[in-house]
Amino acid sequence: MDLELRHLRIVRAVADAGSVSKAASLLGLAQPALTAQLKRIERVLGGTLFERDRHGARPTRLGELVLARARVLLPAAKELQDEAVRFAHAPSPGFRIGATNGPILGGLVDRLAAERTVSTYTSWSADELTTMAELGRLDYVLTGACGDGGTPMGSLRWETISYDPVFTLVADTHPLAGEKELELSELAPESWAVTPGDGCFADCFATACARAGFTPGTIYETDVATCTHLARVGRAVALCQATHQAAPGLAMVPLAGAPLRWRQLLGHHPAASDATWVVEQAKQTHAEVVRRSPVYQDWLVRNPGFGTAS
Known part of the structure; x- marks a missing residue:
């Protein structure tokens, strides 16, 4: 290092x-x-x-x-x-958006592209994207952070788009697939599949498991497609954002008490003149994704305080 x-x-x-x-x-x-x-x-x-x-x-x-x-x-x-x-931050004819893995990038691009040209850059590293925006190579950074943590360091201004729980993805043949929600301790014997990142999520996951009385076993850190595949074939339980759209063969099951939480964040340079509008488009995109998720909508009824930021 x-x-x-x-x-x-x-x-x-x-x-x-x-x-x-x-x-x-x-x-x-x-x-x-x-x-x-x-x-x-x-x-x-x-x-x-x-x-x-x-x-x-x-x-x-x-x-x-x-x-x-x-x-x-x-x-x-x-x-x-x-x-x-x-x-480098001269007015741009379009939006340059950097994003880590997340559920709303596609919808946000669709909304913004109706008004201006849009280019995207993806990375697992929020630090990399933040630096690129600070140097004027990106206009916006769409990323996330553990729910109880602060915003990333740097000179960007960060807006909270949503406050979401982390759910689980299991095979639809899994014995617990039909449950309304699960205690994290019920999944103690399982292997896990997670996407990588440079924040503190891995430590927060380990802490949540310790509070639930166990140490997680095998953890597969890999891309979204592989995570969902491992869950579908019963090889692992995948951790996912509550806005994830479960594919055929999978069931999304909430965790009781939301022991893991995630905030969607949009970062921009303080001088960005169109930031207020872009932030609102991101929030509307998130709200649309929530409406397409019956599991998340049902969970929100019992757990107010989460969802799209006001």
């Missing part, structure tokens, strides 16, 4: 907050996820950056050196980004 600017932001955040737990809250990450990232950064830099005890976290001598450089490099990088955006 190479040292990146986001690693320096993490080190600075821990130093400024005075503890890993406070920094995790400010960065919108689960504390175990931030602790794991900090350990990886320390391995790259060759030593411990903070002394941690019940009073908080204090920089070591190596930590002080890294912090001194970070406080120079991060403002310089921000200034470079701002200059690049001013240079």
Whole structure:
């Protein structure tokens, strides 16, 4: 792993907050996820950056050196980004949208293309897409984050499109396929299929399983098509957003209490003049997807507070 600017932001955040737990809250990450990232950064830099005890976290001598450089490099990088955006973010005749895996990109493109030309770029990495938008190579970023976390770091403005539970996909022949909803603990013996990403979802999933009293077994991290195939043949339970449209041979079953939650986010440069309209199109797209999902609609009746953001 190479040292990146986001690693320096993490080190600075821990130093400024005075503890890993406070920094995790400010960065919108689960504390175990931030602790794991900090350990990886320390391995790259060759030593411990903070002394941690019940009073908080204090920089070591190596930590002080890294912090001194970070406080120079991060403002310089921000200034470079701002200059690049001013240079490259000239009014575009169309919309350039970057997106991670999600259920509303197709509908949003269809809506926007009725007014302007649209180009898309997909990536598993929200960090990559955010950087591209900050540098003026994308106009909008459509991505997601764990429901209880914060928004991605960076200079973009982020709008919440929806707040959704995570459901499960099982084969329609699975013994639990006809259930109204399942306790996560009922799926303890299963293998799992999930799509990749660079957020804290993997840590949030592990935490939810621990609260349910088990450690997940085999986890297949792969693309959407493979996840659904593994679920259809009974090889794994796939985790999916509640707006997912289950294909033949599959049943979508909610998890009781929504132990896993997901927010759809749309990021844009603060100077984007058409952002309000695009955000509204994204919300209307999400609402349409919900209307096409009887399982999600039924669940929403019993669980208000989720769905399309107001």
